[in-house]
């Protein structure tokens with residue numbers, strides 16, 4: 001969704017209780033994160049931008065007029081709330097956001113924006129800390145994995161040939177850093 005309405009149950013957790021969260025994380029939680037991270041990579045297929053063979057580091061950015069990640073019920077290819085969250089309250093919060101059509105109740109389709117943007121849940125933020133906390137994805141991998149997650153999300157919502165995907169790829173291509 002537009003940066004103004006940037007969302008993202010691509011992402012999750014960060015703003016709140018990270019300290020408590022980290023204290024509570026145990027070995028089996030790390031194993032769970034690893035599993036989720038692997039699942040993300042499998043879903044993504046290749047995490048490489050791969051612009052015609054050029055070596056480039058993508059710089060993630062949200063694009064206006066997308067909003068794909070506000071479709072919270074994304075289907076079986078995506079990690080479930082139970083797989084992502086450690087806290088039952090997070091699972092419940094996530095589920096309460098899902099409207100009957102699978103989109104977030106706070107998503108305004110006509111403008112493709114979040115109506116509670118400033119107060120959106122922590123898991124609606126695409127940030128390195130969130131990816132680390134929820135998916136076990138290091139900051140070093142953040143841009144690449146966030147870009148891949150966006151692509152998969154956009155494809156699942158609008159299609160592989162969609163204008164939205166084209167615009168996202170164009171935006172990332174323009175923001176990438178050549179090595």
Ligand code: SF4
Pocket residue numbers: 001002006007008010061062063066067068069070126149150151153154168
């Ligand atoms: S899928 Fe990516 S580009 Fe689209 S709204 Fe979500 S964060 Fe932004």
Ligand code: SF4
Pocket residue numbers: 005006007008009069070071072097104105106107108113114115116117120121124
């Ligand atoms: S609260 Fe809903 S509409 Fe807002 S960013 Fe999160 S998923 Fe999207």
